[in-house]
Amino acid sequence: MSALRIPCLKAAFKRCISRNYATAATRTLPQPGDKVIVGMSGGVDSSVAASLLAEQDFDLSAVFMRNWDTRDESGTDEGCEWKKDWEDVQRVCKILDIPCQMIDLSREYWNRVFEPSLTVWEAGLTPNPDVWCNREIKFGALLERLPMEDEKAWFATGNAFLAVLYMSLLIFVREGHYARKTWSNHPRPRPQLRCAKDPIKDQSYYLSSISEQSLARTLFPIGNFTKGEVRHLAKKHDLPTAERPESMGLCFIGEKTRFRDFLSSYLPPNPGPICDHVTQQRVGTHQGLWSYTIGQKARIPGMSEKLFVSGKNEDSNTIFVVPGGDHPLLLRNTYRPVEWKTIWADSSIPGIEKGETFHGMAKIRHRQPLVPCTVSRDEHGLLITTDTPQKGVATGQVIAVWDDDWCLGCGLVNSASYVGELHFQTSADDNETAFSVEKSGNYGAKMESRYVPPKRSSPKTRCGKEWIRTHPNGTVGAFQAHWNSLTQEQKDFYQRKDNIPASQLI
Numbered sequence: 001m002s003a004l005r006i007p008c009l010k011a012a013f014k015r016c017i018s019r020n021y022a023t024a025a026t027r028t029l030p031q032p033g034d035k036v037i038v039g040m041s042g043g044v045d046s047s048v049a050a051s052l053l054a055e056q057d058f059d060l061s062a063v064f065m066r067n068w069d070t071r072d073e074s075g076t077d078e079g080c081e082w083k084k085d086w087e088d089v090q091r092v093c094k095i096l097d098i099p100c101q102m103i104d105l106s107r108e109y110w111n112r113v114f115e116p117s118l119t120v121w122e123a124g125l126t127p128n129p130d131v132w133c134n135r136e137i138k139f140g141a142l143l144e145r146l147p148m149e150d151e152k153a154w155f156a157t158g159n160a161f162l163a164v165l166y167m168s169l170l171i172f173v174r175e176g177h178y179a180r181k182t183w184s185n186h187p188r189p190r191p192q193l194r195c196a197k198d199p200i201k202d203q204s205y206y207l208s209s210i211s212e213q214s215l216a217r218t219l220f221p222i223g224n225f226t227k228g229e230v231r232h233l234a235k236k237h238d239l240p241t242a243e244r245p246e247s248m249g250l251c252f253i254g255e256k257t258r259f260r261d262f263l264s265s266y267l268p269p270n271p272g273p274i275c276d277h278v279t280q281q282r283v284g285t286h287q288g289l290w291s292y293t294i295g296q297k298a299r300i301p302g303m304s305e306k307l308f309v310s311g312k313n314e315d316s317n318t319i320f321v322v323p324g325g326d327h328p329l330l331l332r333n334t335y336r337p338v339e340w341k342t343i344w345a346d347s348s349i350p351g352i353e354k355g356e357t358f359h360g361m362a363k364i365r366h367r368q369p370l371v372p373c374t375v376s377r378d379e380h381g382l383l384i385t386t387d388t389p390q391k392g393v394a395t396g397q398v399i400a401v402w403d404d405d406w407c408l409g410c411g412l413v414n415s416a417s418y419v420g421e422l423h424f425q426t427s428a429d430d431n432e433t434a435f436s437v438e439k440s441g442n443y444g445a446k447m448e449s450r451y452v453p454p455k456r457s458s459p460k461t462r463c464g465k466e467w468i469r470t471h472p473n474g475t476v477g478a479f480q481a482h483w484n485s486l487t488q489e490q491k492d493f494y495q496r497k498d499n500i501p502a503s504q505l506i
Helices: 009-017 022-028 044-054 082-096 106-122 129-145 212-216 227-236 259-264 464-470 476-485 488-496
Strands: 035-040 059-066 100-104 160-163 179-183 191-195 272-276 282-286 307-313 318-323 331-342 358-363 371-378 381-391 398-403 406-417 420-425 434-439
Touching (some): 035 044, 035 082, 044 059, 044 082, 059 082, 082 100, 106 129, 191 212
Parallel strands (some): 035 059
Antiparallel strands (some): 179 191, 191 406, 272 282, 331 381, 331 406, 358 371, 358 398, 371 381, 398 406, 420 434
8 A cells, every 4th residue: 555646635635626617616615614514434434534624624523323223123222333433433533623423313214214125125126225325314314403503504505515425324335435526517517426436436326316405515525536545544644443344234233144134023924935937846935025136146945056036026926046146037138217316306317308318327236337328218218228238136226327427316126127039048957958038028027026116104014023113203212111111902902913003002
């Protein structure tokens, strides 16, 4: 790392935030003395983002989000690293001499992200809570709860800017918000979300659903740095998080808990067959369509070959598998998105409304390279086709579209199909016989459930342990006292019924 050429912090940051039209800069960037709030997680990325901002003449403060009530899982306050994260945030802020505070958003996270995700998982689909969290929590609930010294809402006046580089997402993948922002060449400049310098760490995909208003007030101090450069800067300035390892996955389920086991404590079992996609022969049993996602390796007792999930059928409660991770039946190249949202809400993908075809780039999962695509509209809505087939695409996943490196917006995959010709063997032992399948429509769609938007206003009551989760405030911590106050008859009644709302038992 010593060989890296790292520019001085102040000069690097100034270049980052001024990569625009000069006429727009004075109206779209914070000025000396403006209030800037940096979201911190306890990781190296947010620490360096804060140090870069501290070099500027801003009224800088930090905020740490706690998004999960750890008592939800263990009944105690142990098991999640949020306490250590909060301690690291305080240590860094003490070095930088900036104030910090913690905001508890566990209730909002439960009601606006996790509960809707459970509804989608239960239907056998594959949501992306990280994208929802950015829209609903980091650029939603957090902005509503940010501490202000007076009633002058900086959202409206523009006198304060939110620096969101590595906001504390204690629940899902915890990687810094590596992205960049530029401004359009309009009389009234508009913000444009851009890919980060580091293609591996780029998080513009996770930010693809945020609003233009939120993006306009957002700074990305580390968007022009690679991960290696960020760590070098952290070491150079003796930040205590410089050597902190990168966290992946869901911190609140623990390192030894499988995600499927975690979901099983929230979703009721619904056993069904696992069948060979080609022969239709039954090879195993699953505990619910939610227990596997498309493209995932299926561990089936007694099977010597590696099997991967290639499709689902909600009507028959069946999961289909194929041998090998490169099987053609895992491929998709045509997608129907729903709930499409562009960051510029009053505009659409260029040329689409005129009946033209847009040629751009697409991404369906984080850390996947951008792939060339075409976007068009027909009587059924938007149609996105990738030039190269993608493996393991599931309904419910987020698909985002870029114009070069400019992220335009995203939607949810309603159906994923393969249009073209497929060649594959009918048996692993048959080296000569092969057949082709040609579909001109929605190949694969019948093997997957279609996306159904979750009902966010009235969470669904679940069986078993789910009595805990239906209380309106969304957390076990506050609900436990209520549950303990119920009579045994009420508890028995509530656990027997699947369709009685918790409010009827209060």
